[in-house]
Amino acid sequence: MEFNIGPRMVKTGLAVALTLIVTDWLGLELEIVAAIAAVLAMQPSIMRSYNYIKEVVVSNGVGLLFALLGTFLLGTHPLSVGVVVIISIAINIRLGLNKTVSLTVLTIITLMLVNEEGLSLLYVLTRLSLVTIGVVSAFIVNVVIFPPDHQKNLFSLIKQASEKMNFMLRVLPNKTMSIPEIKKENEEVEKLINDAKDYFEIISDERSRILIKDRVHFYRNIVIFKHMIRVLGKKQNLIEQLERHIREIEEIPGNKAYLIKKLVKEMNSYSENILLLYEDKIILNTDLQKETKTAMQITINNLIEELQGSEFGRWNVVFPIANSIIELFFELDKLERLVRINEIKEGRG
The missing domain is CATH 1.20.58.220 (Phosphate transport system protein phou homolog 2; domain 2)
Structure with a gap:
């Protein structure tokens, strides 16, 4: 049985580590969300990482819009979250944002898991920052560590x-x-x-x-x-x-x-x-x-x-x-x- 650890595996692990260090330093909860975002955002090349970030901006905008609409119109019941996820996936695919569908779903779930204080601007910014930290960490590691030949x-x-x-x-x-x-x-x-x-x-x-x-x-x-x-x-x-x-x-x-x-x-x-x-x-x-x-x-x-x-x-x-x-x-x-x-x-x- 072969057991090979390639550069991309190492970079993914380092991106997760960097993400957890940053979220811990900022005192953010749900750091696991940022770690998952880092894993999803790791790309096989620098250019694809850059293009991925550009796509993330649009797809996360879609995710944010549907998460807010879903929360206000349908509430945060698990079935409501499921419906919003289905609609957002369909919209993302329609817009050609196939690569970032998983990250959009992660954004929606993170935003719709409203705490006791309810949905506020600070809450939205905090949750979005988790995804942002994960994506940016993956990009930095991809550029700096083992640049692929x-x-x-x-x-x-x-x-x-x-x-x-x-x-x-x-x-x-x-x-x-x-x-x-x-x-x-x-x-x-x-x-x-x-x-x-x-x-x-x-x-x-x-x-x-x-x-x-x-x-x-x-x-x-x-x-x-x-x-x-x-x-x-x-x-x-x-x-x-x-x-x-x-x-x-x-x-x-x-x-x-x-x-x-x-x-x-x-x-x-x-x-x-x-x-x-x-x-x-x-x-x-x-x-x-x-x-x-x-x-x-x-x-x-x-x-x-x-x-x-x-x-x-x-x-x-x-x-x-x-x-x-x-x-x-x-x-x-x-x-x-x-x-x-x-x-x-x-x-x-």
């Missing part, structure tokens, strides 16, 4: 997914992997790709952040990461086609199976080299790469020639794999050009 994390996910898919592309054509193992690997790859896409969205959000050291470098990397994820999608498609058709292809007379296996092997090597080039771990000779790509194009042409005059049934089997290989080749070619441009701009080429 999303580009490093994203590339790590892309590399893991690529390595797993390269392994599958090596063994699938030779039919040396069992069906349960293929299914397990596919699930892991799918998760890594989805995680990479989520991280890419986080990085895209960070584009609006003011404090970026080298904005041009940042934008170049966004474009490269976008193409890397597209390459993963093309690889995934090729793997699916190989799983479906490789056995049928081997039964077809001619050179088709050999050419497909050769191309898959070359695509694997090409893909690995591009990632190593991006990491600045190898130097790829431009002329040598041109020769390699020309050789791949010749092999693709040979495969197409092999298909000429084939029956429809054979086309139906071979074409999906051939098409996936061609799409992957062109996507890798684009990615290599982008990585080389990045090298030149950074003075490494």
